[in-house]
Structures are given as structure tokens and as C-alpha cells.
Amino acid sequence: MSDLRERIEAAHVKLERLTQEVCGACTQNCCHQGTMMGSQGLRRLYKGILMDPQFGERLRRGLSLRREEVEQDLQVAERVAHLLRASLSTEEDTKGLEELELRLRDMREFVEYMGSDYPLTAEGMSRLLLYSAVRSNLLRCLRQFPGGEAALATLSQGRSSFKFRGRKIAPPRCIFHHECCLAEAWKPIKCANFFCTSDPNLLARCRAEMSFDEFVLANVRLTNSECLVRLVELENELGKAYWEPKIIIGPESGWEQFTEKIIGMVTSNRQAQVRREPGRFMKATRELLDEISTLQEDQCVIYTCASIDGAALYELAVAMERARSADWHGGLFVLCRELAERSFMPHPMWDDEMISQPLGGLEIYLL
Numbered sequence: 001m002s003d004l005r006e007r008i009e010a011a012h013v014k015l016e017r018l019t020q021e022v023c024g025a026c027t028q029n030c031c032h033q034g035t036m037m038g039s040q041g042l043r044r045l046y047k048g049i050l051m052d053p054q055f056g057e058r059l060r061r062g063l064s065l066r067r068e069e070v071e072q073d074l075q076v077a078e079r080v081a082h083l084l085r086a087s088l089s090t091e092e093d094t095k096g097l098e099e100l101e102l103r104l105r106d107m108r109e110f111v112e113y114m115g116s117d118y119p120l121t122a123e124g125m126s127r128l129l130l131y132s133a134v135r136s137n138l139l140r141c142l143r144q145f146p147g148g149e150a151a152l153a154t155l156s157q158g159r160s161s162f163k164f165r166g167r168k169i170a171p172p173r174c175i176f177h178h179e180c181c182l183a184e185a186w187k188p189i190k191c192a193n194f195f196c197t198s199d200p201n202l203l204a205r206c207r208a209e210m211s212f213d214e215f216v217l218a219n220v221r222l223t224n225s226e227c228l229v230r231l232v233e234l235e236n237e238l239g240k241a242y243w244e245p246k247i248i249i250g251p252e253s254g255w256e257q258f259t260e261k262i263i264g265m266v267t268s269n270r271q272a273q274v275r276r277e278p279g280r281f282m283k284a285t286r287e288l289l290d291e292i293s294t295l296q297e298d299q300c301v302i303y304t305c306a307s308i309d310g311a312a313l314y315e316l317a318v319a320m321e322r323a324r325s326a327d328w329h330g331g332l333f334v335l336c337r338e339l340a341e342r343s344f345m346p347h348p349m350w351d352d353e354m355i356s357q358p359l360g361g362l363e364i365y366l367l
């Protein structure tokens, strides 16, 4: 098992290096095109904060630095508004200026909120999701005045986010981005699957420099039994909206006892079906979705098996993505004695020039 841990760590390092090289060279950085964070993403973040309070502190510090950037935008917009007030006088202009006051007020309130001591809960952070709308309403309003957009870009002197990309002001960066993603390992599922459409392309580079099984290892999280127990307890306490599928591999010694412990924890809190697979877990996406469709509402499913390989993890990840988009609660566990490091063959999605790979969104833990 220690060899496997080393291979997993090496795969993490390699993926991290490729990400830095490729994402550093990409001119249409995905986090610079808005945000993929939504309410489900905020729930993941909150769970991460409860699991690791230091992560909460890092997040708070990062968001406070991000607030300074948004405040710069506000200051530039205020200066443009000041110039417009001084130079416009017709009735139509006055109406436009009234709307501009409202849009500036929204932005001011947003900056105040970011500077306040808002709770780092899913509910407490929900106003952050309004950032794109607040900024784009302000821009739309300024665009109504001839030269409004150009004045923004000129007065910002490169210090605010108001920069032209082509003939339009560039979209805003994700509010959870400050030098890197502030959500760390708890980023939204779509981001964890790093949806990539650029050239150079991160996924193409991964395919060129990593084998399929190595890429799978790069998506396995190393943890210990105590953390995993805490995570299951937490999801039990927080309720259905916080459940997420989990693939748990190991521990090497005492696997049966640990597996029974997890089964006991889940079944004492939720309705669950336990299905014991004698050998390797090999269910296809369709089969998994069919099995999920036979569960009662709010019922979870727990599989136990001897092993699982990368291709089966892909099938699971795709099934979970589809189930989630059909609003299924995500209460699924696969408890495996070991990871089969060699898949019978790479999953077809690996070579399929897909713009995303589904594994990042699946919580795969090796104990």
C-alpha cells in the first residue's frame, strides 16, 4: 500500500505540474470567464470548512484580498459616474444617471458585504454568487452612455478588472479566484473536472504525458479512517442536501471492521440498501442508473466489493453526474478492499477528445 501511496503522490505532483504549465500559458483561463460556483458548490465549500477550519481561514483571507480588487472596480466606476454627472444634462441622460446610481449602490453594497463578517456557511456565502450579475448590470448601464466603457478602461489604468478583450470589456474573474482557486479541494464538481476548451489544452497534455491509470491515481485523495468517519458523520448531521457519492478504498488492515462501521453509521441515520459484490466492481453507467432508479426516495445505496479499477470509476463518475443532473441526492458509497491499478482497458472517454474528464468530481478516498 505504501508503494501505491507513493504512486498517487507522484501522480498528484505530475498533474499539478502540467496544470501549472498549461493553465499558465492559456490565454482564456477558465476561472477568468465567470464562475462555476453555485449553491451545491457552496455546500461543498461549507463541508470543507467544517472538516478543516484552517481551510476556512485561508478562504476568508483570500476573499478579503479579492474584495480589494472589487473595490478598485467600484472606485473606477464611481469616477466615471462623476464625470458623466458633470457633463450630461438632457432629460434622457438624467434617467440613465438615476439607473446608474442604483447599479453603483448595488456594487457598493456588494463590496460592503464582502468586507463584513458574513458567516462562512452555504447560506452566509450565497450573496457572493451575485457578483457577476451586479458587475454586468453596472457595465450594461455604463454602456448606454457614449464612451462610458472606454472611460472605465482608461481610468482603471490596468488596475481594475475593466479591460478590453477584443471590442468588449472582459468578463469578470470568478469571485473565488485570487491567484488560484480559493475553494482548493472543495471546488465545484464542474471545476474539479476542469472543463477545458483552450489551446493549449490541459486535457490533451494530460493524455500526452500520463497513462490512463496514472490520471486515475492523480484523482485519488489520500486520507485516513478518522477523517473519513468524520466526513460521513458530518454528512449525516447536515442532511440530504450535503450527501455526495464516495468511493472508499481500504484500509489495508481491518477492512471488514471499517466497512461494517461505515455501513452502521449510514444505516443508523439514513434509509440504505447494502449490496455486496463478491469480486471487482464492474457496473456500467446504465446499470448503475437503473439500480438507483429502483431505490425509494431518500434511500442510499452502499456497495462493498473486492476491488475497483479506473474504467469502473469513470462509469461511476458519469452515472453520478447524470443522477445529479436528475436531482438525485447522491447517497452512494462504494467500499472497496483495494484499487486495481491496471484497468482492463482505458475508459473510452479518456481518448475521446472530450473537453472534460469526469473523475475530478468523484470523491475517491484511499485510506
Ligand code: SF4
Residues within 6 Å of the ligand: 022, 023, 026, 027, 028, 029, 030, 031, 194, 195, 196, 197, 198, 200, 201, 202
Ligand atoms: S483548464 Fe484549460 S481553459 Fe482552464 S486555464 Fe487550464 S488550459 Fe485554460
Ligand code: SF4
Residues within 6 Å of the ligand: 030, 031, 034, 035, 036, 037, 174, 175, 176, 177, 180, 181, 182, 183, 187, 188, 191
Ligand atoms: S470555483 Fe475555483 S476553479 Fe471554479 S471557476 Fe471559481 S476559481 Fe475557478
